[in-house]
Amino acid sequence: MVRKTKEDTEHTHALLLDAAESVFTKKGVAASTLNDIAVEAGMTRGAIYWHFKDKGELVRAMCERATLPMEAMVNEVMAVAGDDPLGSVRRLTVHALTQIAESKRQHTVFDILFHKCEKTGELAEVFEREYESRNECQSQIEGLFKQAVKRGQLPVDTDTHLAMQALHSYLIGLMHEWLLAPEAYDLAKHAAPLVDVLLAGLRVAPPRKRLRPVAKAGTIARREKIGV
Amino acid sequence: MVRKTKEDTEHTHALLLDAAESVFTKKGVAASTLNDIAVEAGMTRGAIYWHFKDKGELVRAMCERATLPMEAMVNEVMAVAGDDPLGSVRRLTVHALTQIAESKRQHTVFDILFHKCEKTGELAEVFEREYESRNECQSQIEGLFKQAVKRGQLPVDTDTHLAMQALHSYLIGLMHEWLLAPEAYDLAKHAAPLVDVLLAGLRVAPPRKRLRPVAKAGTIARREKIGV
DNA sequence: TTATATACATACATGAACGTATGTATGCAA
DNA sequence: TTGCATACATACGTTCATGTATGTATATAA
Numbered sequence: 459m460v461r462k463t464k465e466d467t468e469h470t471h472a473l474l475l476d477a478a479e480s481v482f483t484k485k486g487v488a489a490s491t492l493n494d495i496a497v498e499a500g501m502t503r504g505a506i507y508w509h510f511k512d513k514g515e516l517v518r519a520m521c522e523r524a525t526l527p528m529e530a531m532v533n534e535v536m537a538v539a540g541d542d543p544l545g546s547v548r549r550l551t552v553h554a555l556t557q558i559a560e561s562k563r564q565h566t567v568f569d570i571l572f573h574k575c576e577k578t579g580e581l582a583e584v585f586e587r588e589y590e591s592r593n594e595c596q597s598q599i600e601g602l603f604k605q606a607v608k609r610g611q612l613p614v615d616t617d618t619h620l621a622m623q624a625l626h627s628y629l630i631g632l633m634h635e636w637l638l639a640p641e642a643y644d645l646a647k648h649a650a651p652l653v654d655v656l657l658a659g660l661r662v663a664p665p666r667k668r669l670r671p672v673a674k675a676g677t678i679a680r681r682e683k684i685g686v
Numbered sequence: 687m688v689r690k691t692k693e694d695t696e697h698t699h700a701l702l703l704d705a706a707e708s709v710f711t712k713k714g715v716a717a718s719t720l721n722d723i724a725v726e727a728g729m730t731r732g733a734i735y736w737h738f739k740d741k742g743e744l745v746r747a748m749c750e751r752a753t754l755p756m757e758a759m760v761n762e763v764m765a766v767a768g769d770d771p772l773g774s775v776r777r778l779t780v781h782a783l784t785q786i787a788e789s790k791r792q793h794t795v796f797d798i799l800f801h802k803c804e805k806t807g808e809l810a811e812v813f814e815r816e817y818e819s820r821n822e823c824q825s826q827i828e829g830l831f832k833q834a835v836k837r838g839q840l841p842v843d844t845d846t847h848l849a850m851q852a853l854h855s856y857l858i859g860l861m862h863e864w865l866l867a868p869e870a871y872d873l874a875k876h877a878a879p880l881v882d883v884l885l886a887g888l889r890v891a892p893p894r895k896r897l898r899p900v901a902k903a904g905t906i907a908r909r910e911k912i913g914v
Numbered sequence: 915t916t917a918t919a920t921a922c923a924t925a926c927a928t929g930a931a932c933g934t935a936t937g938t939a940t941g942c943a944a
Numbered sequence: 945t946t947g948c949a950t951a952c953a954t955a956c957g958t959t960c961a962t963g964t965a966t967g968t969a970t971a972t973a974a
Contacts, residue, residue, distance in 0.1 A: 470921080484806075488717065488804060488807075489716065489807040492961080492962080573804065573806070574806050575804050576717070577802070578712075579713050579714045619871065620880065623863070623870065626863060630859045630863055631855035631859020631860070635854060638820075643847065648848055651848070652851070655849075655852050655891055655893065659883040659890075662886050665879040695950085719930085719931065720931080729952075730954075731953090733953080736952060918974100919970105919972085920969100921970085923967080925964100925967090926964085927962105927964085927965100930962100931958105931959090931960090933957095934958105935957100936953100937952105941948105941949095942947100942949090943948085
């Protein structure tokens with residue numbers, strides 16, 4: 459039995475991506491063989507080489523199947539740009555966390571991206587796209603923060619670039635660490651209060667643009683005592 | 687020329703670890719060959735197999751050379767347990783960030799750990815140790831938060847476990863993202879104000895132990911609209 | 915109904931990394 | 945000075961993943 463109908467073909471395509479997610483999760487991307495993935499999908503390497511040029515394209519396809527809906531969500535939230543920029547930031551962040559917590563596919567793929575693959579070598583070009591989407595996300599967040607300053611939701615001397623770094627790092631860190639131990643706490647349940655901690659901090663004690671005049675001097679000694 | 691003095695041997699050992707850092711940074715751990723590392727160090731694979739059982743032990747040794755002084759620093763800060771637990775948390779976090787920003791070795795090795803290797807497969811056992819030290823760090827932070835609640839530095843109904851997750855995730859996220867683009871901002875310079883953002887947030891809007899009685903109900907609909 | 919492109923399976927060749935076995939020259943002890 | 949353990953280098957065999965070439969049965973168009 460060979461040569462399926464178009465639906466069968468697309469189904470095979472999806473099965474291969476499913477198998478890739480499964481095998482990558484178990485053994486990591488680099489340690490996973492194309493044969494492993496084919497067998498997991500109940501086929502042979504011939505199927506993979508028919509649908510994908512090589513391992514890189516397989517990884518890229520697997521990533522895009524999970525990240526594209528995520529980016530669409532971001533764009534959707536950005537489209538409704540209302541008069542509450544901080545609220546937009548909150549919705550964006552909470553939604554991203556909720557997505558990872560509740561969608562098995564996002565959970566699996568982001569776990570692979572964070573902990574089961576290396577972003578260099580032959581897959582470097584695959585992750586350049588990730589990097590660009592990261593930059594875009596960052597500049598959108600900073601844009602919202604600048605609006606928030608204009609509308610008085612944040613102090614006037616807020617360093618919006620550092621504030622963006624803080625929020626973005628917090629978001630990535632929450633994903634990164636929760637994926638390491640999802641049983642540690644219910645992320646979907648506590649996403650909002652967790653995000654509110656940092657947003658509250660940004661309101662009452664944001665990084666400021668002009669630091670006080672360098673204090674007095676000194677205070678830079680006493681480091682490197684422990685080592686290297 | 688073979689058979690060096692003990693000093694020469696230790697020097698060779700260090701050279702191999704240096705070479706490992708360099709090669710892993712360029713090509714990633716999985717894609718790096720023991721031959722690559724040996725050549726980078728100006729030797730052959732024989733030298734590596736003399737000093738290390740296999741690739742796993744080489745990675746472990748490279749990690750420990752960078753993380754042991756880090757852990758020593760943590761223990762040192764914990765030892766002086768004064769009457770300012772939140773201050774201890776602050777010092778701990780700021781010091782960790784400063785260390786990564788200013789020590790080239792910490793910078794390199796943590797970059798490898800975060801972005802240039804996969805924490806599964808044959809190296810899984812190597813990272814179990816990382817995982818345990820992570821847990822220890824987490825419980826220490828939570829302990830400090832519990833003390834902070836007792837001393838009135840945090841609201842009485844603070845969920846210290848979630849607060850710990852927030853701070854730990856924030857710390858990891860800051861490292862993770864700064865290592866991706868160290869030129870984006872001066873981490874050593876802004877470590878303290880960045881940490882203060884989250885600490886301020888924990889004081890004024892921490893995650894609470896008892897949420898208000900479930901609001902009204904509803905509000906959980908409207909998700910999964912976008913994807914998978 | 916036939917022909918062709920499709921959707922895989924199978925077979926083969928190549929190279930590369932690994933582990934080990936062995937070679938070897940030297941520092942150090944007796 | 946001899947002898948041995950050390951600190952590597954070199955050589956060898958094996959495994960294994962990859963890429964490609966080829967086989968093959970079927971859906972679909974003509």
